[in-house]
Amino acid sequence: MNSLPEGYHLRAGKTQDRALLRRFLQELLGELGETPEAPGTIDNLLARVFDARRTPLWWAMRDSAEVGCLWLGRAWDQFSGAQSTYVHLLYVRPEHRRRGIGRFLLDWASEIARTQGDSQLLLQSLPDNTAALGLYAAMGFQTRALFLSKPL
Incomplete structure (x- = not known):
């Protein structure tokens, strides 16, 4: 397994990290040009x-600052039914x-x-998030389905 770059360390998340996790979700959505469809959407998801x-959470840390996040859960493979x-x-x-933090996580x-x-x-990605898709492909992830939605 790869290690974190020098000067970085991993910290296990805790329940009190909900507000920080919310900020990271907001940062990601803002960066991708996405916005929650209704006020409180992120809060509803977290609740x-x-x-x-x-749904364990880990933080990649530089000194005392959170610089990366990994939040996991459980899902069922739609083809095999196996829990993953x-x-x-x-x-x-x-x-x-581009320092190996995402790869480590x-x-x-x-x-x-x-x-x-x-x-x-298992994971999902937006189709235009080319940097993330490049990392996933380099790490052996394969597209197995497309996630489609229709506004109502």
Whole structure:
């Protein structure tokens, strides 16, 4: 497994990190030009999904500052029905990218998945997030389905 670059370390998340996780989700959406469709959408997601015990969270740290985030959960593979580890969020702040932090966090997620007996790691990405897609392809991820939506 890759290690974090020198000067960085990993910190386990905790329930009190909800506001920080919210900020990271907002940063990611803003960076991708996406905005939640209604006020409170991120808060509703966190209220329904975030539980530091069942949906573990890790922070890549530089000194005492959070610079990257990995938030995991559980999902079912739509083809096999197998339960798998699912990446809810992988985000590295722009000024810390291209240093191996994202690769480390995905390796960390893979180790957690293996420890849980999972045979795969699942995630979703926006199709125009080319940097992330390049990382995922380099790490062996393959497109298996397209996620489609229709506004109502």
